[in-house]
Amino acid sequence: xxxxxxxxxxxxxxxxxxxxxxxxxxxxxxxxxxxxxxxxxxxxxxxxxxxxxxxxxxxxxxxxxxxxxxxxxxxxxxxxxxxxxxxxxxxxxxxxxxxxxxxxxxxxxxxxxxxxxxxxxxxxxxxxxxxxxxxxxxxxxxxxxxxxxxxxxxxxxxxxxxxxxxxxxxxxxxxxxxxxxxxxxxxxxxxxxxxxxxxxxxxxxxxxxxxxxxxxxxxxxxxxxxxxxxxxxxxxxxxxxxxxxxxxxxxxxxxxxxxxxxxxxxxxxxxxxxxxxxxxxxxxxxxxxxxxxxxxxxxxxxxxxxxxxxxxxxxxxxxxxxxxxxxxxxxxxxxxxxxxxxxxxxxxxxxxxxxxxxxxxxxxxxxxxxxxxxxxxxxxxxxxxxxxxxxxxxxxxxxxxxxxxxxxxxxxxxxxxxxxxxxxxxxxxxxxxxxxxxxxxxxxxxxxxxxxxxxxxxxxxxxxxxxxxxxxxxxxxxxxxxxxxxxxxxxxxxxxxxxxxxxxxxxxxxxxxxxxxxxxxxxxxxxxxxxxxxxxxxxxxxxxxxxxxxxxxxxxxxxxxxxxxxxxxxxxxxxxxxxxxxxxxxxxxxxxxxxxxxxxxxxxxxxxxxxxxxxxxxxxxxxxxxxxxxxxxxxxxxxxxxxxxxxxxxxxxxxxxxxxxxxxxxxxxxxxxxxxxxxxxxxxxxxxxxxxxxxxxxxxxxxxxxx
Ligand code: ADP
Ligand code: ZN
Numbered sequence: 001x002x003x004x005x006x007x008x009x010x011x012x013x014x015x016x017x018x019x020x021x022x023x024x025x026x027x028x029x030x031x032x033x034x035x036x037x038x039x040x041x042x043x044x045x046x047x048x049x050x051x052x053x054x055x056x057x058x059x060x061x062x063x064x065x066x067x068x069x070x071x072x073x074x075x076x077x078x079x080x081x082x083x084x085x086x087x088x089x090x091x092x093x094x095x096x097x098x099x100x101x102x103x104x105x106x107x108x109x110x111x112x113x114x115x116x117x118x119x120x121x122x123x124x125x126x127x128x129x130x131x132x133x134x135x136x137x138x139x140x141x142x143x144x145x146x147x148x149x150x151x152x153x154x155x156x157x158x159x160x161x162x163x164x165x166x167x168x169x170x171x172x173x174x175x176x177x178x179x180x181x182x183x184x185x186x187x188x189x190x191x192x193x194x195x196x197x198x199x200x201x202x203x204x205x206x207x208x209x210x211x212x213x214x215x216x217x218x219x220x221x222x223x224x225x226x227x228x229x230x231x232x233x234x235x236x237x238x239x240x241x242x243x244x245x246x247x248x249x250x251x252x253x254x255x256x257x258x259x260x261x262x263x264x265x266x267x268x269x270x271x272x273x274x275x276x277x278x279x280x281x282x283x284x285x286x287x288x289x290x291x292x293x294x295x296x297x298x299x300x301x302x303x304x305x306x307x308x309x310x311x312x313x314x315x316x317x318x319x320x321x322x323x324x325x326x327x328x329x330x331x332x333x334x335x336x337x338x339x340x341x342x343x344x345x346x347x348x349x350x351x352x353x354x355x356x357x358x359x360x361x362x363x364x365x366x367x368x369x370x371x372x373x374x375x376x377x378x379x380x381x382x383x384x385x386x387x388x389x390x391x392x393x394x395x396x397x398x399x400x401x402x403x404x405x406x407x408x409x410x411x412x413x414x415x416x417x418x419x420x421x422x423x424x425x426x427x428x429x430x431x432x433x434x435x436x437x438x439x440x441x442x443x444x445x446x447x448x449x450x451x452x453x454x455x456x457x458x459x460x461x462x463x464x465x466x467x468x469x470x471x472x473x474x475x476x477x478x479x480x481x482x483x484x485x486x487x488x489x490x491x492x493x494x495x496x497x498x499x500x501x502x503x504x505x506x507x508x509x510x511x512x513x514x515x516x517x518x519x520x521x522x523x524x525x526x527x528x529x530x531x532x533x534x535x536x537x538x539x540x541x542x543x544x545x546x547x548x549x550x551x552x553x554x555x556x557x558x559x560x561x562x563x564x565x566x567x568x569x570x571x572x573x574x575x576x577x578x579x580x581x582x583x584x585x586x587x588x589x590x591x592x593x594x595x596x597x598x599x600x601x602x603x604x605x606x607x608x609x610x611x612x613x614x615x616x617x618x619x620x621x622x623x624x625x626x627x628x629x630x631x632x633x634x635x636x637x638x639x640x641x642x643x644x645x646x647x648x649x650x651x652x653x654x655x656x657x658x659x660x661x662x663x664x665x666x667x668x669x670x671x672x673x674x675x676x677x678x679x680x681x682x683x684x685x686x687x688x689x690x691x692x693x694x695x696x697x698x699x700x701x702x703x704x705x706x707x
Pocket of ligand 1: 039
């Protein structure tokens, strides 16, 4: 076994590397530089932590996020790693002590704020020791293209000048090309190997719905995640406060957070969110930057994000631990009008305003899209992908209809009423309603009066929203949202282009979902609660968040495996040597107590190795076997083998494992039995003209044998 893998398993308790981790670690271990672009939750930290442990000396990590340093250091100490940090929150005595530890060779990893690192004092201190490596986290801060430029980052080139033989690794979760090139140039990383991974977050299920009764929709969504932590984003402080207040009246443990609160309240709420289980944080986008909580299970947006970049970043705060998580966005016509109004009234230079407008339009395009959300999202970042099977449009493909005629009616009604009215009134005209306003303007005399009675009001609302989102019409904020036609409307009015829209679906009301994992029975749910309580106690005693004791994935494995000895416990995901020694027995006791009271379930799931379990979990979160194979650096055959084991063990069903639609599955099953009476694979493979791989056929066969 390589040294890196041994550290991964013994110190971190993880069975296998993810994606490009191993290659990155090897690059640094042999003394070369690396530039790493990986999404949030991709596992960037291990890429410098493990080489720091392998190479002689202390790894120096530069990070601008002071709030996160403590968190990282606490996490590492739980793993038995000798870690510390130096930043402005330390008093001079603690800083001095840390410096002494560094000089004595008592540290494996030291986190330093950039301004601190660049002081002559610290640099000369470093001159007296051997740095194992330099890790430059949040490397996009070096670029003016990035969203949070830090001038000090520019000076980090001094590291290479002074220590040309110490390997460097720059890491960021920022996807865009300009920033990447800028990082390489500014940090002098032209010789560094670039490791760029997909920005997909396969475990996040995306869902974008029409805003109908936002409170009810939100509540149903939150209730489908009982006792789980989540974030609800709102556009304004007032809405944040109102929403949190209302959720509390509904029995939800909701807190609020925005930049207008005093620092004490903000810190308190943030701490609670990190340390208590199942808090829902209602916040403006000011919340989240310095939050590394791995078990945020859902993110909801009650207001439209201004760009796809923002949406991606905010939803990305869910599911850093890789467990199934969910993102819900509710949006309606008012949002479109409001955002455009804000933009119109801003005093930005024209060029920038146009750019923001384009970004908003791209966001609206995502909202209205009828195809895979993930494909759309990744496509925006320049990545090609297949439909994901784990977003609303993939799971329940929206019905579309030819809305050309309806759109023409709507457009001409706007036009004939003088382009002076909002969607509500224009809809009244279309529906032929005799309202006061209609009478006042004599709109019952218009040729378009009542021509829209073939569609219900909800459909007209959807038509107007989509016309607005697509740029066929625009609203005028100075005139209370009066709608007018744009240049684009002409070809549509003339019938030169046709328009397909999503149906306003009644089903859309249901925001609750069935993602996440469910318990087999009441007893299992009770054990889950007991394990969480024990975790909370252990965490409170040390003043750290519960996830630092064991992550949810580890607790879930305890439910599945019911370890009875330390040896059983050692094999679980996330249980390394240090945590095994510290907490193993406490959880074994908890499980034993539970068994004494409720009995041990008879039909425990057969033991499946960790690597298989990882593949099964990833495929279950919606990725294809091939995608999992690629990201894990395994052959597709191997992943199919894992899936077969999972199917046999009842951990995953055939259609999830193969992502085949029922018809195709049926076809393959038929061929399997008809091509050969012993269901050997070769005859079936040939009969299907090699359309499906052996691995996939084996999965289908395994499934049939289970029946
Ligand atoms: P990033 O910094 O890229 O956002 P982190 O380094 O915080 O991501 O990793 C996200 C989570 O994934 C952490 O809980 C980390 O311990 C876990 N993780 C990282 N690498 C692995 C691995 N090879 N196997 C299992 N879990 C991993
Ligand atoms: Zn999809």
